[in-house]
Amino acid sequence: MNILILGYGKMGKIISQVAEERGHQIVAKINIENVADLDHLDTSKIDVAIEFSQPGSAVGNITWCMQHGVPVVVGTTGWMDDKDGVTNLCKQKDGSLFYTSNFSIGVNIFFKVNAFLSKLMNDQEAYKATLEEIHHTEKKDAPSGTAITLAEGLIKNNQRYSSWELQNDNTQQKEGTLPITSKRIDPAPGTHIVSYKSEIDDITINHTAHNRKGFALGAVLVAEWLPGKKGVLSMDDFLDF
Numbered sequence: 001m002n003i004l005i006l007g008y009g010k011m012g013k014i015i016s017q018v019a020e021e022r023g024h025q026i027v028a029k030i031n032i033e034n035v036a037d038l039d040h041l042d043t044s045k046i047d048v049a050i051e052f053s054q055p056g057s058a059v060g061n062i063t064w065c066m067q068h069g070v071p072v073v074v075g076t077t078g079w080m081d082d083k084d085g086v087t088n089l090c091k092q093k094d095g096s097l098f099y100t101s102n103f104s105i106g107v108n109i110f111f112k113v114n115a116f117l118s119k120l121m122n123d124q125e126a127y128k129a130t131l132e133e134i135h136h137t138e139k140k141d142a143p144s145g146t147a148i149t150l151a152e153g154l155i156k157n158n159q160r161y162s163s164w165e166l167q168n169d170n171t172q173q174k175e176g177t178l179p180i181t182s183k184r185i186d187p188a189p190g191t192h193i194v195s196y197k198s199e200i201d202d203i204t205i206n207h208t209a210h211n212r213k214g215f216a217l218g219a220v221l222v223a224e225w226l227p228g229k230k231g232v233l234s235m236d237d238f239l240d241f
């Protein structure tokens with residue numbers, strides 16, 4: 001396949017390597033300094049784009065893909081305020097857009113465990129839930145996209161919580177609000193911890209990425225799968241668990 005890389009940073013570099021190892025060709029590697037090169041690409045020769053740039057750049061890149069009929073796999077986080085507008089554009093253009101906050105299989109299993117545990121804890125009022133995420137210091141958004149997905153999964157399955165809040169200080173936990181703590185410590189590729197704490201004991205589930213390979217392989221596997229499919233798709237469409 002011919003793949004366009006939108007965002008050639010930490011993730012774009014590993015994704016390109018994994019894609020080439022799997023026999024694909026990279027047609028261009030776009031960063032902020034060569035973004036004008038997009039105007040000179042023969043889009044009929046691009047099978048799929050993989051977008052891992054920055055929160056402020058994702059919507060522009062997705063829009064470009066929709067306008068040029070290029071299916072796009074998006075890993076960039078921190079642009080969810082624009083999700084409805086992007087979804088409408090995708091429908092209007094009959095485009096293909098895949099987004100997930102986390103491409104690793106391990107985290108997607110963790111999402112299911114989180115939902116199951118949240119359901120079990122629904123009636124256990126002695127326990128208070130908290131969420132913590134730890135990432136490298138270059139990360140632009142907080143909380144992480146994965147932490148937001150975990151919070152949404154917890155809230156959906158537990159009537160005691162109806163919202164989440166980024167809470168990096170020791171302020172009192174509000175009733176019904178799940179506090180999320182974001183820590184920035186190098187070189188952490190991504191750690192997410194969900195805890196339920198009571199006076200008697202704690203229950204904790206934890207996912208720790210040791211490197212970025214799981215994210216990159218997941219993105220390339222989805223890129224191989226996406227062309228020919230229409231609409232806004234997610235990991236639930238791709239995985240069969």
Ligand SMILES: NC(=O)C1=CN([C@@H]2O[C@H](COP(=O)(O)OP(=O)(O)OC[C@H]3O[C@@H](n4cnc5c(N)ncnc54)[C@H](OP(=O)(O)O)[C@@H]3O)[C@@H](O)[C@H]2O)C=CC1
Pocket residue numbers: 006007008009010011012030031032033035052053054055057060061074075076077078100101102103104138215
């Ligand atoms: N969904 C998932 O599984 C994962 C998601 N992520 C997310 O992916 C994103 C990228 O992460 P990471 O690679 O670590 O970040 P980096 O900062 O290492 O890389 C981002 C790259 O995007 C480039 N860029 C900035 N603006 C544009 C633009 N308009 N078009 C194209 N490229 C642009 C930057 O260029 P320059 O340096 O010149 O500014 C930089 O090279 C983040 O949002 C992160 O949260 C990360 C890992 C997994």
Ligand SMILES: O=C(O)C1=N[C@H](C(=O)O)C[C@H](O)C1
Pocket residue numbers: 077101102135139140143144145146147189190191
């Ligand atoms: O910025 C990162 O590095 C990561 N971002 C994603 C997120 O915001 O959840 C996924 C992963 O945790 C790494």
